[in-house]
Amino acid sequence: MELFWHRRDLRIADNVGLAAAADRGKAAGVFVFDPDVLDHASDVRVRRLLDGLAVLRDAYRDRESDLLVARGDPESVLPSLADGLDADRVVWNRDYTGLARERDAAVRRALDSAGIAREAHHDAVLHEPGSIRTNAGDPYSVYTYYWRKWTDRETDPPAATPDSADFLDAEALRAAVGAEDGASTDARTDGGVAADRVAVGDLPAPGDLGFSEADAEVGLAGTEAARDRLDAFLSEAVFAYGKDRDYPSREATSRMSAFLKYGEIGVREAYEATERAMETAESSDRPEEHVESIEEFQQQLAWREFYAQVLYHNPEVVTANYKTYEEGIEWRDDSEEIAAWKRGETGYPIVDAGMRQLREEAFMHNRVRMIVASFLTKDLLADWRHGYEHFRERLADHDTANDNGGWQWAASTGTDAQPYFRIFNPMTQGERYDPEAAYIKEYVPEMRGLDADLIHEWHELSTTQRANAAPEYPAPIVDHSERREEALEMYKRARGEDPEE
DNA sequence: AGGCTGTTTCC
């Protein structure tokens, strides 16, 4: 039999490694709660992970098998589990972040010295890091060129979905790992998975892992929810995606990010669905912009893979600037301003709406992510790492490569051919992308009774006007045009130029 | 995946 190690691929369908394992013999699936990974987790992401694992576990149960749940260092858990199961091989799908690669190297060494075969598969992206390069053989650092090659390339079809016959049944799993029969999963109160044993289908509660219950709604988890969401999106909303995606109140985006982050849907399956939608649009009387709209959505999948390969080739950017400045950037890093940003109390309505959406829903619309990131780095002149850390804490869909790429882009330290243009005007952005202030009013209740015009002019109202309009909502904590000038000077100094010139 | 400023154009 073969032991398949689930990591960021909480699904049975379109799972390349699992399909390969099941193709050769009976497979068993395991998830390992790794203390080194949990060190970087948060309440909302543990909640979201456990939700995804519960659905995965049920998918195994539907196939008369179950999900093995272990806790400990994978390099010690996996060899002993593989030995206990008498597994022929341990199989997994590659993960491209630096931490994951170090962990996987340690697991490879441990399995090799235990004499257990292992196999890693290309699954998480359509086009693996390293496979798309410039004609000179270098990795791409400019998205537009990367996209051209990405979209021209042939893609693999979805991997086969194993069925009951492909899995070791639940009884055999219990016998092999010595778990007591009928171990209950949901009503368990005795501390969850013990460190010294492997449970069969028995998932811990957040408290068992050292986390608190999430204070945000994390959204639905699992393959079926992902497919429902994608089908609904591709059947109608995607045709307006190009036109509407930047307007946060229109809910025009796919909301697939968390499903993709946890691998509850395979990227081949998702991409194939977009290709089918494209064919349908072309063969019906859809206008040209509807077809182009689908391609714009495909571009989002390409951005995900672009940043995955940036991180793969530059693992140090998790903590270091991608673009180095001669003199280094002297961030202002005012802790009270950063705290106001996190609370959603900056006095810039679109910024505060986004930060409050993040707190309530563990999600933020992507246009607003860019606005709040520009505000933190260019208006508060705070180091992007403060923002990245906060997103990592609060976003259910947090993905190291995507979030790091996005933050460094916003901070002018990332992969951007024109980094010095990226200072957003938070009022202009609010006016342009939330003209009716519908998004703002949804998340900033203090402003619900106000005219949109008044909301977009908040920064230039008098104290009296503000007190009359929305007494509970703060005045702007900084002056955008002053801070804009300061930001330009800060970057000039960082480049070693005289800010007076 | 922009914004600012000065200038021209259009009511």
Next chain:
DNA sequence: GAAACAGCC
């Protein structure tokens, strides 16, 4: 006087 545009950072 607003809106569109160009040039520039």
